[in-house]
Amino acid sequence: MRLLYCGDVVGRSGRDVVLERMPEIRERLGIDFAVVNGENSASGFGITEKICAAFYETGTDCIVLGNHSFDQKDIVSYMETDKRLIRPANYPEGTPGRGAAVFKTRAGKTIMVIQVMGRVFMDPLEDPFAAVDRLLATGRLGQKYDFILVDIHGEATSEKMAMGHFCDGRVSAVVGSHSHVPTADAQILPGGTAYQTDAGMCGDYNSVIGMDKEEPIRRFTRKIPGGRFTPALGDATLCGIFVETDDATGLATRVAPVRLGGRLAECWPDV
Numbered sequence: 683m684r685l686l687y688c689g690d691v692v693g694r695s696g697r698d699v700v701l702e703r704m705p706e707i708r709e710r711l712g713i714d715f716a717v718v719n720g721e722n723s724a725s726g727f728g729i730t731e732k733i734c735a736a737f738y739e740t741g742t743d744c745i746v747l748g749n750h751s752f753d754q755k756d757i758v759s760y761m762e763t764d765k766r767l768i769r770p771a772n773y774p775e776g777t778p779g780r781g782a783a784v785f786k787t788r789a790g791k792t793i794m795v796i797q798v799m800g801r802v803f804m805d806p807l808e809d810p811f812a813a814v815d816r817l818l819a820t821g822r823l824g825q826k827y828d829f830i831l832v833d834i835h836g837e838a839t840s841e842k843m844a845m846g847h848f849c850d851g852r853v854s855a856v857v858g859s860h861s862h863v864p865t866a867d868a869q870i871l872p873g874g875t876a877y878q879t880d881a882g883m884c885g886d887y888n889s890v891i892g893m894d895k896e897e898p899i900r901r902f903t904r905k906i907p908g909g910r911f912t913p914a915l916g917d918a919t920l921c922g923i924f925v926e927t928d929d930a931t932g933l934a935t936r937v938a939p940v941r942l943g944g945r946l947a948e949c950w951p952d953v
Contacts, residue, residue: 683791683829683929686716686940687857688922689864690748691723692885692892693913697733699920699943700884704741707940711924711953714787716741717795717831719859719881721748726893726913728753731760734767743785744768746797748835748860749805751779770799770835772813782817784827791828791929794821796853798845800836800860810834810841811848818852823932829854830932831925836860839879846877854932855925857881862891864921864939864946874933882921887945889914919944924951 686707691700700718708716718737720729728750737745744766751769752758761767761779771781782796796817798810814832823830830853834845842858849856851873858865864882871877885892890899893911900908920943926936938951 683714683787683793683927684712685793685829685831685855685925686711686713686922687831687833687855687881687925688716688718688884688920689881690719690721690859690862690883690885690892692862692883693722693726693915695913695915695918696883696885696892697723697736699918700742701736701740703920703942707942708741711951714789714791715743715785715793715829717744717746717833718742719748719833719835720745721750721835722883722885722892722913724754726911728757730754730757734760734764738766744783744795746795746833746835746859748797749799768795768797770797770807771817772798772808772810774808781813792826793829793831794827795831795833797833797835800834800838800841802836802838802841804837811845814845814849818849823852823854824930828929828932829927832856834858839865842879846871846875850875851933854927854934855937857923864941868923868937868939870934870937874931876923876925876934876937878923878937878939881923882941884918884920884922886914886916886918888916917944919946921946
């Protein structure tokens with residue numbers, strides 16, 4: 683089975699590159715299931731129903747969020763109805779939406795997508811490791827599930843790496859999100875789980891993590907806000923990862939970064 687995960691989509695330029703390139707990527711790489719992190723897709727903060735629909739129409743199967751899950755006021759009611767939209771599973775009980783979902787691919791394969799949010803330098807949510815454990819107790823990889831993806835949305839690389847090893851051999855892939863900078867450590871862990879500390883962002887890299895440079899620089903140099911953060915609008919790079927698994931075990935056989943367009947060096951997985 684082949685999965686594509688696209689990192690945090692930032693603003694209009696990030697949306698445009700994903701919407702434009704998704705059909706091409708699916709065809710060229712033979713993608714069975716595509717996941718997009720959409721938590722910064724609405725002007726850099728949250729997501730809307732209209733944006734979700736655009737992603738789905740161009741080939742996205744599942745959208746994951748993060749710490750900006752509820753930034754758009756109308757998303758709360760929509761989140762209760764859209765079973766393909768996932769927020770962190772370690773939000774408190776009673777939070778709208780869902781932290782995991784199970785899907786069937788066109789070929790009849792069963793995939794579970796889980797998202798949790800880290801706690802180091804982030805909001806003090808419930809234990810993400812315990813949340814993942816509870817969800818993995820619902821069925822084993824290679825038996826009930828053909829593919830299990832865990833997205834850990836976090837600041838600290840150490841916490842993301844710990845989650846990778848915590849899940850090694852139990853899930854197909856652990857992918858980090860949130861930092862907006864792609865890491866160079868795509869690998870298959872000893873137990874057979876694909877891992878990358880951060881997939882990066884889909885956005886304009888002539889920026890400060892996707893935002894127009896002026897306001898972040900002002901805040902760093904003067905410590906005085908001068909206005910709102912706004913997404914950079916230049917040519918965007920689509921950053922993500924490609925994972926291929928063994929159909930019998932659900933464990934990874936290949937993992938590779940994907941980088942297309944914009945300022946970063948292009949990288950297509952060799953298939």
